[in-house]
Amino acid sequence: MPYENPYIPKCREHxxxxxxxxxxxxxxxxxxxxxxxxxxxxxxxxxxxxNYFSYMLTKYTNKNFIGxxxxxxxxxxxxxxxxxxxxxxxxxxxxxxSAVKRxxxxxxxxxxxxYLILQSYGQSVxxxxxxxxxxxxxxxxxxxxxxKQKQLKHRLLSRDFLKNSFYCTKVWWVLHFKTDHKxxxxxxxxxxxxxxxxxxxxxxxxxxNSDIYDREAITEFEGLFRGEQEDFYYLxxxxx
Ligand SMILES: C[S@@+](CC[C@H](N)C(=O)[O-])C[C@H]1O[C@@H](n2cnc3c(N)ncnc32)[C@H](O)[C@@H]1O
Numbered sequence: 486m487p488y489e490n491p492y493i494p495k496c497r498e499h500x501x502x503x504x505x506x507x508x509x510x511x512x513x514x515x516x517x518x519x520x521x522x523x524x525x526x527x528x529x530x531x532x533x534x535x536n537y538f539s540y541m542l543t544k545y546t547n548k549n550f551i552g553x554x555x556x557x558x559x560x561x562x563x564x565x566x567x568x569x570x571x572x573x574x575x576x577x578x579x580x581x582x583s584a585v586k587r588x589x590x591x592x593x594x595x596x597x598x599x600y601l602i603l604q605s606y607g608q609s610v611x612x613x614x615x616x617x618x619x620x621x622x623x624x625x626x627x628x629x630x631x632x633k634q635k636q637l638k639h640r641l642l643s644r645d646f647l648k649n650s651f652y653c654t655k656v657w658w659v660l661h662f663k664t665d666h667k668x669x670x671x672x673x674x675x676x677x678x679x680x681x682x683x684x685x686x687x688x689x690x691x692x693x694n695s696d697i698y699d700r701e702a703i704t705e706f707e708g709l710f711r712g713e714q715e716d717f718y719y720l721x722x723x724x725x
Pocket of ligand 1: 530531532533534553554555556559605606607608624625626627628641704705706707
């Protein structure tokens, strides 16, 4: 019998995972309506197994979150961890009476969860979000595609991506990029300089010893190398 990935049906059945691009691009310009509030909308690209995504959901209960990922197991695991984070939040602070009312009115939001996971290439940010629809973008340890010269074109942080993500971000808001790949980091900085769009708010060649280091916010990938001497690089770009 041919192998069937057991995570495909799990993803299809999960109410907060959207697999088809045709379905999620319908929400472009209308994400406020989807979440039924105009709180900041945060995007994480390449959520992996969802540690950082669920950490954000726990920490920032007044924001909405969208995750983009490609692989089924990772999509599903991110959603599962996000559900646990939402449940922990609601047991800490039960819904206010106004939210209960809202829940009754809007069936689709009856679980009151502030997240959604899309099976999507980060490169399609402009297909999914309209101008100034996003507040923050997080990209942690994207695949560097560095093994052969011709693979470089697959890197997420390209000229086009940095332009498109700039247009989708609100003024005064930010893009975060963390990597262990020095060459990818420096190539990105070079593109940012040439583009003249984003303002560099922070460049760190030693994230683990920097002021912004957050030991609670460790991603799965980062956890693999944390004990080693590996350097992590961190960049924050701001739209002004
Ligand atoms: C090295 S892992 C890092 C995962 C997570 N951010 C972490 O730090 O543990 C890169 C992740 O990005 C996903 N990915 C790779 N290319 C992508 C793309 N173009 N768009 C969205 N996700 C992508 C991969 O499936 C993988 O889960």
